[in-house]
Amino acid sequence: MKQNPFEPWKRRGLEDLGFSEGSSVGLTPRTVMWPYGMVLAGGTAVACAIAAMIRGWPLWSLVAILILGFVAAGLVSIFGWRKQRRDELGDRIIESLAVLISDTKRPSRRDYQFRSWVPGDFKRPLDRFIGAPADIRIRFEARLDEESIDWRMAVADKVSQRSGMDYDITRYDSRACMLALGFAAPVEEPEPDPVFKTKTTALAKQVFGDSAAVSVALNEDDEPLPTQLSVEYDTDRKWAKASVRRDIEMTVNALLPGRWRPDWNLTDDTVQFELRPTMPLSIPHPRPDTFGQVEDTILPYAEDEDGRIVAWDLKAAGPHMIVVGRTGTGKTVLIIGILIEAAARGWKIWVSDPKRVEFLGLRGWPNIQIVATQVSEQVAMIYKAWELMEYRYSLIEAGEADEDDFEPLIVCLDEYRDFVAMVTGWYQSVKEKGMPTKCPVFEWIGSLARKGRTARIHLLMGTQRPDADFLGGEMRDNFPARAALGSLSPQGAQMMWNSPSTGIALPKGVKGRATAVTVDGAPGEVQVYWTPDPRRAKKSGNEADMAILESLRPPEAVHPPLRIDIADEPFDGDDYSEWQEVLAAELVEISVEEAMKPRAVSTKTVVNAVIEDKRAAESEDGYMPTEDLQACEVEAGDLVRVDGQWVAVEGSIEDPGEEDLWCIDYRTDDDESEMLAIDASEVLLVRKPDNSETEATGLLDEQ
Template sequence: MVGAVACVAPPLAVVGFAQWRGAKRRQLRSDLVEGLVPLMGIGVEVRCSRWAKREYIHPRPGRIEVRYAAASRDWDPKWMQQLTATVEARVGVDYKVEKHQSARKRVYLIPDISEEEITDDSPRAALAYKADVVIRELLGKESSATYSWGEDDSLSSIQVEFPNEIAVKLVSRMKRQSVERVVTGTLPGRWRSSWDIENSTANFRLRTEFPAAVPHPKINVTDENRYLIPSAVTEDGDTVFWDLRSTDPHGLTTGRTGTGKTVVLLGTCMEFAGRNWAVWVADPKRVEFLGIRKWPNVQVVATTVEDQIAMIWDAFELMEHRYRLIETAGADEDDFEPLLVLADEYTEFRSAVNAWWSENKHKGAPSKCPIFNAVGSLARLARKARIHLRFGMQRPDAELLSGEVRDNLGDRHSLGRLSPQGAQMMWEAAYIGTSVPRKIPGRGTATGPDGQPAEAQAYWTPDPRKVARSRKAGDIEILEGLYPTSTTHKRFTYEIEDEDSPTWLDDNDKPTLYTPWAAITQARRVPSPDADQHLTLDELLDDLSSAREAAAGETSAPAPEPREDRHLQLVREDEEPDDYGLVQTVCADRLRPGDLIDVDGDWVVVEEAVADPDEEGMISIAWRSDDDDAGELALTADDMLEVRRMTEESD
């Protein structure tokens, strides 16, 4: 279903500088009329135009047209002198007669200034004027701005000081983001802001270019970063961390096929394993984490619904055990080693569990599988037990992202572009992440170092299964830097007994009350048949060494041919679906972030559409392409455009 047109007005300014400026100009016209009535009669009219730029407190028109009554003494030289003297007294600037049309009873006046005093009309001055208007519109008429310029006279940064009474209104993050969005929508380029509310200052600067890919750096654990799990970098070059000791002990990663979600989750698993901590994975697709099944310290990759339920229940039981140790044995939270419990494709997992429960629910059982209660308990309580949940899903899920579970998934990372509905669920703002370029894998929005959402480029973490086939030197080197220094956790599987097992027979070998759910809750860990076999990089590292030698000219040996092992054939992923609806016609003042519009034959996404504070009736539109190109459009409010919007079902 195509999303309905949002009938909302263009964004309003924080203060209303344009209205204040207009009032000052109207007041000047009224003053001129009042001063000229004794000379020209009650019917006198004054029209002002060509207003001087950057003169707000005392506005100065570049041209004044005076229309007067036929009975006026316009033939008297003193009459004209009185006219110019009155205008000069009211405006505060000397004026001279440009032309006098006696027959039409009109006089045109212009400022009497020298060539040196003529206002600078260069492109830089015009841009500075527009920036002045925007800043005063947003942050108050008494705000002041200092500009920095690039070599090509492009505006690169704006340092602003604003009144204290405005600072109070900017305490809200939403207000500050609104200001940033309007600046992006009205000035050339894409802008971001930093704020010092205490000192009533702000800095706006052009966004820097992102790298197309960021290789996952080598693990180098120190006391300072042991509990900081890195996953991406922001446009400022800051590392995005999942802080396991913060109030956000659990996390959520979303992304459609091809956006890089699995790559990010693989990196998270390897970061935990590289710290010699245990990793448990639920893999409903069965092949997404095939490449790390034998990675050291990855203890279990559960692929059947029964094993996945058993794994979640096992984590719940471990949490209960650790709580008992704290309560009765004097243990401390720091005595426990962190455990990663990763539930990928959680929406698929939930559907599979519901189907399994409908077939295996026993008499008197609740309508909903109890494993979901265990998930809720883990989300609320597992932090103290050093058990950390990470959910993966293709789209933000309304059922998961509601209530207590959502509140405990504080560390979030959305890969790719979100719909306004998905952005609202994920980031509690319908515009965040809606303009992420679609053709750059790994680009998305993540919880930044300051706890606020920030655009980020995820680390590239290669899948060992695919590297074994491709033998790319760069990928081998990345895996070498992530490989654990030791194996401290051996692999296991779950043994789930059937109803004929002795466990379910009484002393007379008669069946007791067996249920599939009871069997899962009694599942035992047993060592995997290949528990002592681990994926090694020796063969891959030999390839890397050969590649390095060849690059240095030390050997003429050809690079190894890719292996054709059948079990290493790549699973081809479908192309990313187009989640946008049919073309509809929308007027410019009804555009919203996330809409697709046609620019020169290409569909680009609207990053912001705002009323231009300097040009009444105009809408400034900032857009962004799938390749991360950006540009601006200026349209009248009633211009009609062809628009495509994300369907509501897309998230």
């Protein structure tokens, strides 16, 4: 008989096998003996009590005899009745199985053994008292078809039906013609999938198609949350588009709790999403293990979300580096950390400080030779660096030296936009007839960027925002090593990382959080090492900061501090302009004590450097004024007012499962990832990134 494919499958029973229980199949009725035992026990007790009374025994002994007798009679009746019920159950099972195990249809109790009676899983107390046999042994005729297991399964089904318990075959001995049954292992009903597992699976099916194979891993919390999502999808050329993959990543981050990162394998048609590890809010700068190792060109400055070191590798990543970040994001901390790492290796370091106070604490630090704060000093320093580069090229050209013979020199130019503005204003005051329209210092910087690598002169540039002029064309290729502190505007992200969505939603309240090229070679989120400013740490007396600085200080200085001497009359008897005086400046070795002494400020230089601030119209934190926008108009990179604070939006997308519901994934100032699900038309307070074009720096303009 074939099973109907549209009905649930069930094991075959007697009717399916063609058997029927005829009226001729029966057992000889058992003789019930327990009533006789009960009467005998009770009668014996009464007889003993009468005999005791005749003999004059005390009254209490008569009562005791009667009680014992009646208790014995009760026990005989109770257990006798239970045995009767068990025998009746066994007989019903025997009669039911007779046609299955015997061709004679004459059942025999000798072929059955019912052992190890237990209360079972019955609900009624009386049924539990009677119980069920945990072990049933059945002897069958050898003529049965032993190759088929249908009759054995039918036996187990029939026993289960008669006894009220589930039985299964525990032993089958064909040689001894013995079949043993025992309680079937309980079938555990599968627990329903947690809510987020169901939601995650449904989301993956909706995004990748119903045919996609989805696997979701959960944590072990009371309310399990997804920690990993693996999808094997159908081959389709659309997955090769970065924009399609980015939209999927945004959808996953917006609709699932936490922050997720993908690992696409386009060759195998798989993708694995996993929760991003929680990054520390601060990492003290670790002690370098490369003191004095000049040839070590890897300068660590941060760690990524997996705890891997992120470094400026001057050979692999590029000879020059640019650091972008607005005030308060940690840009200066990163630059100080890199300079101190270079100083630990015994490199020469020259610093241009347009703000005049950011790097004063590095004066007197071992191997940091120059911290130039005046415009004329900064121009002279860059000229000397360019002059040194040309000199080293001449040595190579003459065959007197090789690239590896030179000591590395780091030239740090911080606040480059301020530097450009100050130099431009100063140059207008010293420029004479016949001189170039633009200050030649920009030519020298461009030359250092193009040729400095061979001469082992490396630029470390700092600026508050990525200027289109600075990060365009040739200069973009010369500064492959980059780091961006804080959130970028989509335009800035495009200039820095060739992606308008990279690094645009970093938490505003976490200083030192940046986007940089990680070990994988792709831009990712990192936490910059906390490197205290020596001047501020000394003033505050912070013991932890002082301990960090002490661990970073080189045991000895290889290069002495230098002073930039700009003489009013570099040559006796000649009349020189201020520009010529700067070009004729000399670098003079000084002591550490003299380097750390406060210096008099040249009023003329400061006054000449003051120019109109063309950035007055720009926003201070990189965002436009507040405006009212509907939820569906919010984009990644915006700031949104939520619960009294401005939060950075990581993703904004319509809920695919519910129409007109908008999901906004955001990060708080404390780096907590949360989601806001609201009506698409609900109005929010929003601040858009400031994407205004920046002023030309003149760095890339053709001379």
